[in-house]
Amino acid sequence: MTALRAVGVRRTFRHAAGPVPVLRGVDLEVAAGELVTLSGPSGSGKSALLAVLAGFDRADSGTVELGGEVLTSPPPWKVCALLPQALGLAGELTLAENVALPIRLGRTGGSLTRVTGLLEELGIAELGDRYPAEVSFGQQQRAALARAVVGSPAVLLADEPTAHLDAQSAPAAVRVLRRAADEGAAVLVATHHDQVHRAADRTVVLAGGRLSVD
Ligand SMILES: Nc1ncnc2c1ncn2[C@@H]1O[C@H](COP(=O)(O)OP(=O)(O)OP(=O)(O)O)[C@@H](O)[C@H]1O
Numbered sequence: 001m002t003a004l005r006a007v008g009v010r011r012t013f014r015h016a017a018g019p020v021p022v023l024r025g026v027d028l029e030v031a032a033g034e035l036v037t038l039s040g041p042s043g044s045g046k047s048a049l050l051a052v053l054a055g056f057d058r059a060d061s062g063t064v065e066l067g068g069e070v071l072t073s074p075p076p077w078k079v080c081a082l083l084p085q086a087l088g089l090a091g092e093l094t095l096a097e098n099v100a101l102p103i104r105l106g107r108t109g110g111s112l113t114r115v116t117g118l119l120e121e122l123g124i125a126e127l128g129d130r131y132p133a134e135v136s137f138g139q140q141q142r143a144a145l146a147r148a149v150v151g152s153p154a155v156l157l158a159d160e161p162t163a164h165l166d167a168q169s170a171p172a173a174v175r176v177l178r179r180a181a182d183e184g185a186a187v188l189v190a191t192h193h194d195q196v197h198r199a200a201d202r203t204v205v206l207a208g209g210r211l212s213v214d
């Protein structure tokens with residue numbers, strides 16, 4: 001089943017110096033159970049595309065469908081979870097509270113036991129009671145990944161989820177992403193890391209505002 005479909009997505013940003021067309025007709029399908037990596041040079045529009053696919057930004061034209069429904073506003077966590085490049089953890093909540101948030105908001109099907117399990121798997125179990133400002137960026141990134149997967153969203157979008165991880169902590173993050181797909185999510189990951197590409201079913205490349213197959 002196609003869980004995520006984008007057809008003819010166009011997005012142009014307006015600057016004082018003039019319009020910057022970033023997405024020039026993006027077509028993409030990701031099936032349930034598939035892990036697809038999104039590569040492309042810095043500034044090519046990967047984050048811009050993920051924001052449109054997650055419903056946080058609107059395409060100027062074209063459509064995005066999640067589970068067959070046309071997207072008009074950000075959907076619930078259970079339908080689509082985005083791990084943004086800037087992470088977006090709530091500073092007033094501890095790491096464990098951040099990870100538990102999709103469950104507390106309800107209807108995600110996750111359990112609080114899963115929060116502990118993910119923190120352990122990602123090597124940050126002992127940091128659960130700390131606030132984001134009290135841990136490193138890589139540790140925050142792992143918490144943000146845990147928060148994105150905890151409710152088993154149908155569509156998982158992750159923007160460079162291993163960018164701040166080292167050789168020791170990256171493999172667990174890759175495993176968590178792969179498992180999300182194996183458990184049935186449609187997973188799209190913007191990344192520059194070979195490790196993530198190797199775990200993927202296929203890779204698409206964004207260049208010149210369009211996608212091509214790697
Ligand atoms: N809100 C915005 N307003 C104006 N321009 C923007 C906005 N967001 C992104 N851009 C521009 O759109 C282009 C694509 O940016 P984007 O962040 O999507 O790139 P990226 O592929 O994710 O890069 P990176 O690999 O560095 O994360 C860039 O030229 C950027 O300057």
Ligand SMILES: [Mg+2]
Pocket residue numbers: 046047048085159
């Ligand atoms: Mg980006």
